[in-house]
């Protein structure tokens with residue numbers, strides 16, 4: 138497959154796009170992560186940090202609130218003085234800490250709300266806090282104070298005043314001085330409120346130019362699958378399940394090892410558009426009404442558009458984002474059919490149905506083997522899903538189900554550990 142051998146995905150473009158999706162769920166916080174990244178980098182540069190250090194700070198800033206899952210918690214972060222901001226920072230750290238790509242970055246995310254507290258905030262226990270954590274803390278609060286619907290230069294006075302009054306208590310006074318200097322330069326404010334934030338980001342020398350190998354791509358996709366899934370207890374293990382099932386069916390269908398791994402990556406990302414769907418809809422215990430159903434349906438359109446903007450992910454996007462299309466053209470949102478539906482997309486559609494009907498949902502329990510087999514065979518007979526792939530899935534049902542069960546059990550443990558471990562360590566952070 139030519140498309141695969143030409144696959145070159147840049148870390149910078151992946152991060153910028155994924156960073157934006159973190160703010161999808163609340164339009165009032167639109168582009169919060171990217172704006173914090175720009176403000177933090179302006180401060181870090183003026184503070185005289187090396188390009189390498191600034192790059193770590195930039196990456197941490199693009200992902201700093203990945204530990205926030207619900208709209209309610211997100212809205213709470215829009216208040217200026219925060220009550221217990223440590224839990225989401227700890228969760229973010231917990232999600233990132235095992236990934237080699239984020240070794241330097243995870244501790245910055247962990248401490249991005251640490252108070253300066255007259256210098257005590259230099260350390261967390263024995264650990265010296267990365268200056269980037271204090272920089273992101275400051276940049277984050279500046280971004281929250283900045284009203285996007287009002288003229289920007291007029292806001293300088295009140296924002297500087299609010300920040301200066303918190304020097305030493307909340308913020309490192311040296312950084313506050315740097316900010317005061319920057320605030321005299323108009324470009325800083327125009328940067329912070331610039332509409333074409335993507336363009337502004339891409340021109341920065343801190344955007345990582347690194348090309349990702351398959352291991353690294355899989356790491357980031359897995360990290361994001363947690364962010365997508367952990368928003369609701371009902372979807373907490375869905376992407377892990379479909380990723381494994383799709384990869385296994387691909388193997389049974391004759392895909393190469395590399396293709397199977399790309400299928401697993403596509404599985405991790407297939408519902409990335411759900412980040413645009415409010416948790417209340419994801420978790421509604423009854424049937425969705427028409428409006429809610431329309432919002433839910435839009436998730437797949439968002440998946441397609443999000444992945445489309447990342448160069449090199451074209452094949453993965455096709456496999457991931459056509460999982461609600463049907464062979465007979467009755468799927469959505471593009472109503473593809475026949476030859477326009479690649480085999481990888483057909484596999485993903487079967488894997489999605491198979492995984493979804495076996496899981497518990499807010500409105501029903503997971504189905505047993507007989508019922509699940511009846512449903513998928515029927516979808517094959519109606520030419521809704523690919524008959525050949527259904528046959529493979531039915532012939533190997535026990536094998537696939539066992540794999541799914543195993544991987545989802547482990548993902549469920551991660552989900553529970555995230556909740557308990559991150560809450561336990563929260564008290565440590567508060568003591569700093």
Ligand SMILES: [Fe+2]
Nearest residue numbers: 201202214250
């Ligand atoms: Fe935060």
Ligand SMILES: [Fe+2]
Nearest residue numbers: 201202214277
């Ligand atoms: Fe934030």
Ligand SMILES: [Fe+2]
Nearest residue numbers: 407408437460
């Ligand atoms: Fe979906």
